Amino acid sequence: MPSANGNGTAVEPLSIKLALPNGVTYNQPTGLFINNEFVKSSTEEKITVIDPATEKEIAAVYAASPADIDTAVAAARKAFKPWKKLPAAKRGDYLLKLTELIDRDRELFAAIDAWDNGKTYEEALTIDMEEAYHVFKYYSGFADKIFGKTIETHPQKLTYCLQEPLGVCAQIIPWNYPFMMLAWKVAPAIACGNTVVIKSSELTPLSVLYFGKLIQQAGIPAGVINIVSGLGGVAGAAMAGHMDVDKVAFTGSTATGKKIMAAASNNLKSITLECGGKSPSLVFKDCDLEQTVKWTYLGAIGNQGEVCSATTRIYVEDDFYDTFMEAFVAYTKEMDKVGLPFEEGNVQGAQVSEGQFNKVMAYIEKGNAEGAKLYYGGERRGTSGYFISPTVFGDITEDMTIVKEEIFGPVVVIGRFSDVDDAVEKANNTVYGLAAAVFTENITRAHQIAADLEAGVVWINESNDCHFGIPFGGVKQTGFGREMGPYAMDMYTHTKAVQVNLGANL
Incomplete structure (x- = not known):
């Protein structure tokens, strides 16, 4: 079964030979993998896999x-x-x-x-x-x-x-x-x-x-x-x-x-x-500005913004807002290297599908319509492929759709807070509770805020820094249970109690 772009030829049962964009060829299975064998689905229905960067078909695989x-x-x-x-x-x-x-x-x-x-x-x-x-x-x-x-x-x-x-x-x-x-x-x-x-x-x-x-x-x-x-x-x-x-x-x-x-x-x-998730970052004026800008950008727009724990709501201390915004927009321009995934130097690829692309663009239109200030981006890149520029909205209010709903794209919204209580209140003003980040050199304040944030993961002076030994999961409508670290083992076992009488009389 060759793919529509002509680079796939049948090489063995339920496998096709494909040529990757980097020139490497390999044998791609297309069947369901059940009982250590690749098999056709019972209906022989298939799913077409599309390359988001070119909008061309890669292959078709059997659908269960x-x-x-x-x-x-x-x-x-x-x-x-x-x-x-x-x-x-x-x-x-x-x-x-x-x-x-x-x-x-x-x-x-x-x-x-x-x-x-x-x-x-x-x-x-x-x-x-x-x-x-x-x-x-x-x-x-x-x-x-x-x-x-x-x-x-x-x-x-x-x-x-x-x-x-x-x-x-x-x-x-x-x-x-x-x-x-x-x-x-x-x-x-x-x-x-x-x-x-x-x-x-x-x-x-x-x-x-x-x-x-x-x-x-x-x-x-x-x-x-x-x-x-x-x-x-x-x-x-x-x-x-x-x-x-x-x-x-x-x-x-x-x-x-x-x-x-x-x-x-x-x-x-x-x-x-x-x-x-709709995770917040709280930025205080005593932070390390250069590092904070880099971490908040990565936390919001890394992986094309397609991250459940993306810290896409950034709140900045009032009298530091203009300074931070200027630095953040400048760094966004520097990191605006959107293009083909295999092209050296690009830092942002395509959104995963046409549907996701359209969803993100609709949110950008909504942000503009509801009065958020577009500081950078907000447009499609190229004439083919699902590419969107990194997008920065500022001057937000809590009732805006782009502030309340998960966008799952390269869009960040930036607002202000007046003091610690205001910062925590805005951070927690969401139905989700996956992650949050705090940027400050006052470590006592950082720990106090971490205790008050309604999130399963809190980062201090970093964002979206996951590790296989650290538990990952959320609260509220993000869900429950934890993955990673020893905590994952609790999710895949149950506890059995065994009681043995060694001679005690009734």
Whole structure:
């Protein structure tokens, strides 16, 4: 099945040979990966994958139906008991083997994600793949370090607790960090002894499917990791409502998260939700201006602004506002290098799809209509591809749509605060609660504000600085549960209490 742009030719069953924009050729799987084999979907329906930078077709992959989800879940269920009973150190060895294969292919994975997501190759390589590699490496060492505990209750009784895997985990990942989000979910789940069915976004399925080849090469037992491409309303809904699924982990919009939660209630599945955000940065006049400008720009507009924890609401101390705004706009002009993902020197690529492009442009129009001052950007770049300039709005009010709603694009809004109480009140004035940032040289004030911010993650004098050992997740309508670090292990295990009578009489 050649792709529409003519660079794909069939090379093996359910795989096509593709030529990446950087000239590298590789064999891209197109089937569902179930029970360690690539297979057609039961309906043979397909999803077309579009290059956001050129608007041309890359390939078409099979789309899972509810019947295919049944098959994948059955494979995961069959694999669960032997995988659970495998010595923990052996599970760690499998994870370590996957880590080595990811390291081997990291440049290929980065190129695939840059191609079908639209982000720059440099960002995909140095951020996404570096993170994914370390996540698998981290949890390979965690597999045999899941400890229970004993509880003293009586001299003639023994009580101990076991941390046990949940079972079959349905995992639904977004399009903004395709392979990195796979790592965040798959690695801790299988380290704990669970089996998984993971669904990529229909916009960015390619690197996730390619990972199936690494699963085969690592010798992971059949059914432990199953990969499906498919539409959220079809395959995702079937996963969330499946009666033989024990856990759902979802990253995506709050609206979809609510649907996932409702569907998962049919058998009271365990749920982890990481949904929307509209995160604030608070900038005080005693900050390091140069560093603050760089961090706030990265926090808001990095990865084309397609980041759930993006700190896109910046509030600046009143009498520092003009100074900060001048410096921020100047830095935005310096960083305005928007273009093809594989073109050296570009720092911002394309929005992921036409739909997302149109959504962001509509928000920009809304900001102008509601009276926000456009300090920079606000236009489409080029005549093809979904490119938008970095965009800076100032002089905002709290009732503006661009202040209240998540845009998920390269748009930042900047307002003022009068004192600490005003800053915290404006920061918390959102239905979301994923992240926040504080910029000040007064470390006492920084810690006090951090305690008052309604967020799952708070950065001080930095923004969007994630690490595989640090818990990530939010509060309010961002969702609940934590990924990363040892906290993720709690999301993929349950606690069993065992009470033993050693001779105490009734």
